[in-house]
Amino acid sequence: MEFTKQNRIAKTVALSFVLGIASCTQAQNSNPSDSAPGKAFAVVELFTSEGCSSCPPADKLIEQLQEENPNAPLYILAYHVDYWDHQGWKDRFSNRAYSSRQQQYVNWLNLTSLYTPQIVVNGQSENTGSDEGATVQAINNALSHHSQGxxxxxxxxxxxVLEVSYQFNGDPKGNSILLALVQKKAESNVTAGENTGxxxxxxxxxxALQAEDTRSQHSLQIKTPDGYKPEGYELIAFVQNKKTGKIIAAAKSDLDQ
Structure with missing residues (x-):
């Protein structure tokens, strides 16, 4: 897509806006495992696949967001869905559970079908995963609202096995808490399918993704994948309304501390 000079300037300002809010929020909250009541945040969920030729630009976009906003209250998760695995290349990170999660968003957001790449922000808005302008706008909108716990x-x-204990200071009724074990970086050499070579x-x-009805405090177990090294992973937790899909609170923790 060809952008005009005005559009490029607008996108640059928007990215700066994300960074500015993030820096301000982080200065008030020095503990990376907390998202205190009233603090803004954005949970950015990308649904992607190595078997989809349109997905690499979306993967690049979230990498850019991650690198350019290191102190931001951004919680980025990339789910590799499995419904592309029959196209000649099986994505080694794919999981049927992630396709099912995306289907939940089809229901919550009244969409007609699944597609990749797709980005969902705070469970409330969705756009094509490679659309930088729409993604930044959705993040800015999310960062203008308060968390609820x-x-x-x-x-x-x-x-x-990773034993995870959480405490939630908020109203747990009608909500689920989700705990995601996130690998920070990886690469794949694709030898078949739409991204051959x-x-x-x-x-x-x-x-890995674990979910349960939210409690004030509880512990869950997460099986670590082969080759797990704590310095290469982080844990992201978020609380989501079961009826609407709205995400009301989020936190993350490095695992090498």
Missing amino acids: NISLSTSKKND RRLPHVQIVR
């Missing part, structure tokens, strides 16, 4: 996380590991970089890959 505070999530605190603590973790410990025994063998190949391409080396695809990925960021913020969801490797």
